[in-house]
Amino acid sequence: xxxxxxxxAQGTLLADTRLALAAAGLATDALAEGGRRLVVPSTDVExxxxxxxxxxxxxxxxxxxxxxxxxxxxxxxxxxVLELVDLGYGRCRFVVAAPTGSVDRSLDEYRHLGSxxxxxxxxxxxxxxxxxxxxxxxxxxxxxxVELAPQVGLADWIVDLVxxxxxxxxxxxxxxxxxxxxxxxxxxxxxxxxxxRDRIAALASKLERWxxx
Amino acid sequence: xxxxxxxGFRDILPTEARELHAIERTLMNAFAQFGYVPxxxxxxxxxxxxxxVDERRTVRFLDRDGRLLALRPDVTTAVARVVAQRYRAAESxxxxxxxxxxxxxxASMGGSEREYDQAGVELIGDASLRADAEVIALLADALARCxxxxxxxxxxxxxxxxxxxxxxxxxxxAAAAVAARSGDLVGTVALARDAGMSAPRIIALQxxxxxxxxxLAAARGDxxxxxxRALDTLDALRPLLEAAGVGDAIRFDLGYIPALPxxxxxxxxxxxxxxxxxxxxxxxxxxxxxxxxxDRAATGFGIAIPHLHQALVAAGWRTPAxxxxxxxxxxxxxxxxxxxxxxxLRRAGIAVAxxxxxxxxxxxxxxxxxxxxxxxxxxxxxxxVDAVVAMLRPGVPR
Numbered sequence: 389x390x391x392x393x394x395x396x397a398q399g400t401l402l403a404d405t406r407l408a409l410a411a412a413g414l415a416t417d418a419l420a421e422g423g424r425r426l427v428v429p430s431t432d433v434e435x436x437x438x439x440x441x442x443x444x445x446x447x448x449x450x451x452x453x454x455x456x457x458x459x460x461x462x463x464x465x466x467x468x469v470l471e472l473v474d475l476g477y478g479r480c481r482f483v484v485a486a487p488t489g490s491v492d493r494s495l496d497e498y499r500h501l502g503s504x505x506x507x508x509x510x511x512x513x514x515x516x517x518x519x520x521x522x523x524x525x526x527x528x529x530x531x532x533x534v535e536l537a538p539q540v541g542l543a544d545w546i547v548d549l550v551x552x553x554x555x556x557x558x559x560x561x562x563x564x565x566x567x568x569x570x571x572x573x574x575x576x577x578x579x580x581x582x583x584x585r586d587r588i589a590a591l592a593s594k595l596e597r598w599x600x601x
Numbered sequence: 602x603x604x605x606x607x608x609g610f611r612d613i614l615p616t617e618a619r620e621l622h623a624i625e626r627t628l629m630n631a632f633a634q635f636g637y638v639p640x641x642x643x644x645x646x647x648x649x650x651x652x653x654v655d656e657r658r659t660v661r662f663l664d665r666d667g668r669l670l671a672l673r674p675d676v677t678t679a680v681a682r683v684v685a686q687r688y689r690a691a692e693s694x695x696x697x698x699x700x701x702x703x704x705x706x707x708a709s710m711g712g713s714e715r716e717y718d719q720a721g722v723e724l725i726g727d728a729s730l731r732a733d734a735e736v737i738a739l740l741a742d743a744l745a746r747c748x749x750x751x752x753x754x755x756x757x758x759x760x761x762x763x764x765x766x767x768x769x770x771x772x773x774x775a776a777a778a779v780a781a782r783s784g785d786l787v788g789t790v791a792l793a794r795d796a797g798m799s800a801p802r803i804i805a806l807q808x809x810x811x812x813x814x815x816x817l818a819a820a821r822g823d824x825x826x827x828x829x830r831a832l833d834t835l836d837a838l839r840p841l842l843e844a845a846g847v848g849d850a851i852r853f854d855l856g857y858i859p860a861l862p863x864x865x866x867x868x869x870x871x872x873x874x875x876x877x878x879x880x881x882x883x884x885x886x887x888x889x890x891x892x893x894x895x896d897r898a899a900t901g902f903g904i905a906i907p908h909l910h911q912a913l914v915a916a917g918w919r920t921p922a923x924x925x926x927x928x929x930x931x932x933x934x935x936x937x938x939x940x941x942x943x944x945x946l947r948r949a950g951i952a953v954a955x956x957x958x959x960x961x962x963x964x965x966x967x968x969x970x971x972x973x974x975x976x977x978x979x980x981x982x983x984x985x986v987d988a989v990v991a992m993l994r995p996g997v998p999r
């Protein structure tokens with residue numbers, strides 16, 4: 389039988405992901421830190437190490453059967469995959485934030501000017517959120533250091549991912565509203581989930597038990 | 602002159618086009634064997650008619666009358682409209698088949714096409730389980746005739762998950778159903794739990810979503826009564842599928858939840874190994890035609906031709922054997938002899954191109970040189986035209 393191909397997000401999630409997979413009975417030695425291989429064969433499975441934002445694409449196209457990636461990435465990419473298990477780690481929140489003490493002023497501006505400028509690295513999440521709120525906003529896509537935008541007058545508000553909120557505080561930003569809480573998810577390709585149900589459902593059940601420990 | 606093409610559209614060159622035509626002939630013949638007659642809806646419909654596809658995924662534009670139009674995003678919508686308008690009074694069963702391009706707006710750089718062929722059937726006006734079995738058997742037969750091997754047919758029932766969600770408050774029920782259709786099974790279960798679904802029900806729902814087997818007994822457990830009825834329907838479907846000769850390829854998959862909200866009963870998808878997208882999907886959609894003013898039961902399926910073609914080519918498939926194409930090299934005369942010889946060969950059923958061909962489109966191309974009105978040089982020997990016909994069409998009596 390063909391090895392089950394598992395796409396894993398490189399970066400901050402990987403350490404906990406190794407623990408989760410090991411607890412589910414998979415060999416993870418091959419994923420040791422410092423490796424340079426991107427396709428890593430292991431016992432019964434094959435790991436594919438990808439940028440977090442690419443993991444849903446790999447799984448949606450069936451290049452990988454299953455994957456582990458943050459819900460934040462799933463929300464932003466809106467890829468057609470099955471979300472099977474909430475793994476609980478990598479907790480962070482999508483928030484709307486504004487310069488501390490200026491929320492009322494910007495809402496007043498919104499009434500007069502009819503639109504707010506929102507800087508973000510996550511235009512998909514930001515756009516859907518404000519659409520759902522019925523607010524007109526101009527999304528300004530940035531590649532990093534979004535907290536900077538309100539300080540230099542590039543945007544009124546930001547939509548960003550926060551874990552502790554320290555970066556917001558240090559840049560004198562306060563949370564206006566929470567959009568979603570995000571944790572790591574075990575995801576599957578729709579066809580792989582149908583055809584390889586025994587292996588994928590068994591792995592999902594083990595990961596679920598580990599997450600509920 | 603701009604020589605590119607809009608994103609997601611492409612030229613289908615002769616080799617691929619011949620293969621697609623062969624698939625089209627095979628499928629339409631298979632559909633005809635079950636009594637399905639062809640329907641050709643127009644390419645453009647009013648945008649508001651396109652209710653089965655997310656509006657962000659339809660290709661839309663304004664015409665000169667200021668009406669918002671859409672390139673046909675699927676054929677089921679068109680069939681629903683045709684039935685409501687042209688067959689309003691029909692009370693017996695309609696069997697319609699199609700093979701036609703459809704158009705979907707796709708995200709840039711997503712590796713997806715905006716125009717591709719879809720083939721399928723719609724069976725209108727028969728609410729029986731025998732009708733569900735008929736379209737599944739037809740789908741299996743049509744794909745087998747194309748030469749597709751190793752395909753699995755996964756059969757589910759939207760009533761199974763709906764039965765669990767029906768016990769939730771209205772708002773949570775809608776949100777959980779949306780999550781389930783989008784593939785967010787984590788969200789479905791979390792919403793159900795937050796809305797007060799009991800622990801045994803949660804466990805039964807999760808077990809059901811992971812259930813894929815010919816035997817449904819293990820999924821019954823603590824499932825609600827209406828979910829049990831969905832399982833009864835599937836249990837009753839099994840002997841019908843066996844009688845129709847497709848018992849072996851099927852699995853019952855309670856975790857299969859189609860993305861479209863219009864399905865009301867038995868649903869199914871066809872998958873093959875090593876292709877990340879289903880080849881065909883379908884099911885019962887009894888509520889859709891009522892939206893067009895004709896409340897009729899309906900079931901059917903659509904085959905994504907690019908995925909079928911991809912799976913066939915990956916398995917080494919080629920167009921079914923045809924007679925070779927004969928390229929006739931003219932003699933030095935004014936062309937009358939060459940044209941006379943070509944006409945004689947064609948009358949005998951041989952495909953002939955005069956001169957040369959730059960694009961053989963994957964055909965078996967042979968060459969012959971005209972000697973005189975009754976003789977050509979073929980395979981290094983001067984032969985009578987009749988003898989060449991016999992060589993190219995062995996076994997065909999003259």
